Amino acid sequence: MSRALVHTYLGDRRGLIDAVQVQIVGRLDTWVGHGLRRATAPRARLAAIVHGVFSFVEAEQDAWGVLGASGGIDHPALHGVRGRWAASLTEDAEAGDVPAQAAISAVIGSVGSWVNRGVAPDAVVAALAPLLRPPAPA
Numbered sequence: 001m002s003r004a005l006v007h008t009y010l011g012d013r014r015g016l017i018d019a020v021q022v023q024i025v026g027r028l029d030t031w032v033g034h035g036l037r038r039a040t041a042p043r044a045r046l047a048a049i050v051h052g053v054f055s056f057v058e059a060e061q062d063a064w065g066v067l068g069a070s071g072g073i074d075h076p077a078l079h080g081v082r083g084r085w086a087a088s089l090t091e092d093a094e095a096g097d098v099p100a101q102a103a104i105s106a107v108i109g110s111v112g113s114w115v116n117r118g119v120a121p122d123a124v125v126a127a128l129a130p131l132l133r134p135p136a137p138a
Helices: 003-010 015-036 042-059 061-069 076-090 100-119 119-134
Strands: none
Touching: 015 042, 015 061, 015 076, 042 061, 042 076, 042 100, 042 119, 061 100, 076 100, 100 119
16 A cells, blocks of 8 residues: 555544554454354353453454554454443442443553463453442342
8 A cells, every 4th residue: 555545545544543553453353243143141251252352362462462562452442342232241230330330441452461471261250240249239
């Protein structure tokens, strides 16, 4: 691709980086979506998200590295995906979505380290699942 084409279609270097980030986030969402569509309960949805993100990072380490190194973890496209994933974990609207958001943020923020250390996705699910329990009655 020539510089002239980049400028014509993407504007500048930031436009190119943004386009790459959107592409990576889309692929990540596709990986997670395969399992998430089949999951019916919050814990199963959490497991689908964790396993999908782990699988993506293991298979596409370079893409994950680009997303992290280029500021893509804070990209609006990823914020949208995070919000949708968190909403899928929340059955009780009164309980709020903060626990679900915390679980999703933990996965996105730590998955690279967990994959590199060989942490099992099921161990992550077990650690995060208590966040999804409804609050005890007062």
